[in-house]
Amino acid sequence: MQAPPLLEATNLTKRYGRVLALDNVTFTVGDGITGLLGPNGAGKSTAIKLFLGLLQPTQGAAQVMGAQPYRDVNARSLIGYMPEHDCLPTSVNASEFLTHMAQVSGLPPAQARTRAADTMRHVGLDEARYRSIGEYSTGMKQRVKLAQAIVHDPRLVLLDEPTAGLDPGGRDEMLDLVRRTGRDFGISIVFSSHLMGEVERTCDNIIVLEAGRVTQQGSVTGFTENTDILAVEVDARHDELIAALASSGIEAGRDGNSVLVAHESGEHLAAIQDALIKAQAPLRRMAFRRRMLTEIFRDGPEE
Amino acid sequence: MESRPAGQIFDIGYQRYDGPRQGRNRARIALFTAGVRQTLGLGRGGRAKVLPVLLLLTSVVPAAIILTIAVLTGSLLGVESRPVELGDYFPITALLMLILAGIMAPNLLIPDRRDNVLSLYLVRPAVIADYLAARWLAFFVVTTIIVALGPLLLLTGYVLLSGNAWQELQGTWREYFGVMLGAAAIGAFLTAVPLGIAAFTPRRAYAAAVVIGGALVISAAIGFLTEPIDFGGSTTTTTRPITEEELAVADQFVDATRSLPGEAETRFTVELESGEARQYLMSPDEVEQALQGGSVTTFESTEFGSGPEPILDPDIGQWVVFADPTGATVFITDLLFEDVQSNTYRQLVSRHPDYYAIIAYAAWILLPVFFMWARYRRYTT
Numbered sequence: 001m002q003a004p005p006l007l008e009a010t011n012l013t014k015r016y017g018r019v020l021a022l023d024n025v026t027f028t029v030g031d032g033i034t035g036l037l038g039p040n041g042a043g044k045s046t047a048i049k050l051f052l053g054l055l056q057p058t059q060g061a062a063q064v065m066g067a068q069p070y071r072d073v074n075a076r077s078l079i080g081y082m083p084e085h086d087c088l089p090t091s092v093n094a095s096e097f098l099t100h101m102a103q104v105s106g107l108p109p110a111q112a113r114t115r116a117a118d119t120m121r122h123v124g125l126d127e128a129r130y131r132s133i134g135e136y137s138t139g140m141k142q143r144v145k146l147a148q149a150i151v152h153d154p155r156l157v158l159l160d161e162p163t164a165g166l167d168p169g170g171r172d173e174m175l176d177l178v179r180r181t182g183r184d185f186g187i188s189i190v191f192s193s194h195l196m197g198e199v200e201r202t203c204d205n206i207i208v209l210e211a212g213r214v215t216q217q218g219s220v221t222g223f224t225e226n227t228d229i230l231a232v233e234v235d236a237r238h239d240e241l242i243a244a245l246a247s248s249g250i251e252a253g254r255d256g257n258s259v260l261v262a263h264e265s266g267e268h269l270a271a272i273q274d275a276l277i278k279a280q281a282p283l284r285r286m287a288f289r290r291r292m293l294t295e296i297f298r299d300g301p302e303e
Numbered sequence: 304m305e306s307r308p309a310g311q312i313f314d315i316g317y318q319r320y321d322g323p324r325q326g327r328n329r330a331r332i333a334l335f336t337a338g339v340r341q342t343l344g345l346g347r348g349g350r351a352k353v354l355p356v357l358l359l360l361t362s363v364v365p366a367a368i369i370l371t372i373a374v375l376t377g378s379l380l381g382v383e384s385r386p387v388e389l390g391d392y393f394p395i396t397a398l399l400m401l402i403l404a405g406i407m408a409p410n411l412l413i414p415d416r417r418d419n420v421l422s423l424y425l426v427r428p429a430v431i432a433d434y435l436a437a438r439w440l441a442f443f444v445v446t447t448i449i450v451a452l453g454p455l456l457l458l459t460g461y462v463l464l465s466g467n468a469w470q471e472l473q474g475t476w477r478e479y480f481g482v483m484l485g486a487a488a489i490g491a492f493l494t495a496v497p498l499g500i501a502a503f504t505p506r507r508a509y510a511a512a513v514v515i516g517g518a519l520v521i522s523a524a525i526g527f528l529t530e531p532i533d534f535g536g537s538t539t540t541t542t543r544p545i546t547e548e549e550l551a552v553a554d555q556f557v558d559a560t561r562s563l564p565g566e567a568e569t570r571f572t573v574e575l576e577s578g579e580a581r582q583y584l585m586s587p588d589e590v591e592q593a594l595q596g597g598s599v600t601t602f603e604s605t606e607f608g609s610g611p612e613p614i615l616d617p618d619i620g621q622w623v624v625f626a627d628p629t630g631a632t633v634f635i636t637d638l639l640f641e642d643v644q645s646n647t648y649r650q651l652v653s654r655h656p657d658y659y660a661i662i663a664y665a666a667w668i669l670l671p672v673f674f675m676w677a678r679y680r681r682y683t684t
Contacts, residue, residue: 052426073428074326081426087419096346103333104427106324115320122317132348148423153320185317 004066005030006156006188007051011060014046021046023212024060029190033182035199035220036192038209044192045084047209048158051190052081065155077106080149080157080187084164087145090134094125094144097133098151105152112151119151122185123177139170146177150187157181159191163198175202230288231258232272234281244275257284330429331437338411338441358403358446361396362453370460385461389478390640392454393485394633398518401629404446404493405514409501411438413510421682431682435675439494447483447490454482485636491668492632499671502678522629529620621655625663634660 007029014022022043036044049055050062053069053076061068067075089097095116102112120129123143128136133144142162149157162178163171179202182189193199199206200220208216234241234257241259245252248271253260261272276283344351369387387395415421424434458478465471497514504510615623624630638657 054422054425069426073430076426076428077324077326079426081423083419083422085419087423089414089418089420091347091351091414093346100333100337101423101427103336104330104424104429106326106329106428107320108323108325108329111320111322118318152324186319 004063006065007190008063008066009047009050009060010063012047012050012057012062013059014043014050014055015058020212022050025209025212025214026060027207027214027217029188029205029207031188032204033179033189033191033202034205034207035203036190036207036209037194037196037199038192039194041211042194042209043212044194044209045160048081048160048190048192052076052079052158074106077152078155080152080154082145082149082157082159082162084160084192086141088133088141088148091132093130093132094120094136094147095129097144098147101148102151105154107152115151115153119147122150122180123147138165139173142166142170142174143177146174146181150181150185154187156188156190159189161192161194163193163195171198178202230261230268230272230286231255232261232276232286233258233284234276235284237279237281240279241275241281244279245272248275250275327428327433330424330427331433334424334429334434334437335441338438339445341411342407342442342445354403354407355445355449358400358407358449359452361399361403362449362451363456364453365395366392366453366457366460369457370464373460373464387457388640389454389458389482390636392457393489393636396450396453397489397632398522398629400446400450400489400493401496401518402515404442405497405500405518406507406511408442408494408497409504409507409510411442412498412501413504413507417505425682431679432676435679439498439672439675442498443487443490443494446493447487450489450493451483451486454486455479458482481639485639488635488639488664489632492664495668495671496628499675502675518628522627525623525627525630528615529624625659628667631664631667635664 005028009025009027012022012025013020025043025047036047038044046055047062050057051064051069053071056070062070064075064079069076069079092100098116098119099109099112102115103109107115117129120126123146125140125143125147128140133141136144142165146159146162149159159178163174166174175198178189178191181187182202182204191202203220205219206217207214232241238254238257238259242252242254245259245261250261250268250271261268272286340346341351343355344353369392373386415424421434425431458475462468462471462475497510500513500517501507501510504513625634638660
């Protein structure tokens, strides 16, 4: 028997008065790290809240591991949630808070304490555990938010814009933590972001939401593989290089300082080397360029 | 079945949790326990413990003072000579306790809304009703215990000082039960009203201000409207043994007192041949009993009836008094301890059958609970 998918949206529609936040979307999410990508207002938070049971669907169903958290209260035991907004008490310390949250997730007190201590170590809060959360920096608070989402060792966590409000350094740390949570801890993750770079760096799978509809979905490698092209970056004599390549029967195009060559086989490398010498072009670097999600996003759907 | 990717071992070792998951019931217990800890300020700084300690002192200190005085004066010879009756003890502390509860209780609801912690609870195996019930019960249990400690101390002091504690204890177990019941009635009130208000105010200070201000203003206003401002009166004195007819007149006066506070108040001083003088405020049975006990030499009746009327007509006042927040619990404890009303405007309540006071009290508890629930309903799950 096939286990139900982690998340399954079936004709899911959510309407706030006249505003249609989600318009009849259907998708599934499996294991691994899945990015929910889309501009602000695309319906990412709404989708997450529907899966969590914080909102009731107008139509359709949002199922988590085959259950509907809106109805099935105990089904929420295996889900974690990190909201986008502030959600932390100020007057307690992280240790007390996480122990409490683990218990509210159903863990007995002794196990909750152990899990709280372990989780703080994993997210790097060990030395701050007995200070009250109100005194934490933004980055540390973000770690506590992540910690409370995974303290009960859920099967799946939903992270709503986990990097919002962080500086570039904090952003990288948080993404690293998300990756580790997904890869090393083995907790499946769905995280929403409006930043494509984040999703590309962190996720295995991607779902693109735009104006309440799913416009694309698939694995990140699926989005970017088979499109490899070789970028030959030279400081000058671009046209000469393209001509030299053409005389060897290699089609090439220009993008800024780079001469782009569709990479088909290793034999091209020798030909490109010859063309460079022939064209006297000063080589800066040569690298495979993978298509970025940004381009996919810009170009629209692509199967 | 499970297709979970095999988690790699991460430096110090992330371990998956395979222990028990107790779901909603554990969540309820955790929310209740956290509510108790928060109310008592446990796991928080020293400042969080100030208010619970003040509440405890409010409950206990008057009892300690009463017992100390009793011991020092040596006036305590038995149950009959208790300097303060148990039923009178609750009203002593009622207002201060309401003020303290007004500051403490909002702490259980408002920070969770302000800091958005509520959303973290609602994605866990608990629904909003679990949360509200757990918070309510936590504050109720803590306040009931604290409120009970004072009268329990007083009662235990009386028992121990009575000379024959064991025998005394057997006679007073009902009173212990009554103390717990009275404390629960007050605890429920101290929980329902401040939490009901805290459900609507964005900041703790506002909730406290509404509770305290409301309690003081309403209770002062009702007192002002229903209490007679001044007493005038006439005195009739007889210095011969009184007759059966006069006793019947006395009974009439007594009935008048019970039914028309502010309009007439009758006090009997009956002086017996033994030289003992007894004063009777309200109970015709007691008057009669005393008169049968010996031959009476003096019968003095003071009628207060010609003084100014209370501002509010007693026919209206008898209903208005139920709106007094400091009175609501006193009516209940008075019922429990069959206490004699010494406060005139509260006597208005005794115009009604007992269950009116119970209904009024129930409204004081249930209406705030209803509004709290209505306010939180939008947190859908």
